Amino acid sequence: MAITFDKALGIHEHALQARVQRAEVLANNLANADTPGYKARDIDFRAMMQKAQESVSGLQMATTHQGHMDTSSPGSDGELLYRNPHQPSVDGNTVDAQEEQSRFMRNAMDYQASFQFLSSKFSGLTKALKGE
Secondary structure: OOOOHHHHHOOHHHHHHHHHHHHHHHHHHHHOOOOOOOOOEEOOHHHHHHHHHHHHHOOOOOOOOOOOOOOOOOOOOOOOEEOOOOOOOOOOOOOOHHHHHHHHHHHHHHHHHHHHHHHHHHHHHHHHHHOO
16 A cells, blocks of 8 residues: 555645645735725635545545535635624724734744644654654
8 A cells, every 4th residue: 555645644734735825815914904995804724624624535525417506615715705804994994903913923823833743744754664
């Protein structure tokens, strides 16, 4: 039985990619915190991970007829969603800089955790190949 990276790494590779994509979106929000009319965006990380888990496990829904509806949640493909503001500013900007910084830092910590877990997976694979 051959070992493939997809099976060995599981969902963690997808999680790392999603964290990078979310960091870009959150950084863009922070950069536009003072832009009039700018609408804060985000990615539904949970929906992305659910879709990745389905693709890794092979248990995704199959569309066998053109009349089947796509029941995947919006944002599951990494598409940008608009965030509902708690209190939009007068100029129409919906970015709350403090909340964005908090989300960005949380995402950075989650990225680091995902990276460390993926690193330990590679370390384990290396030890297995060496016979340790």
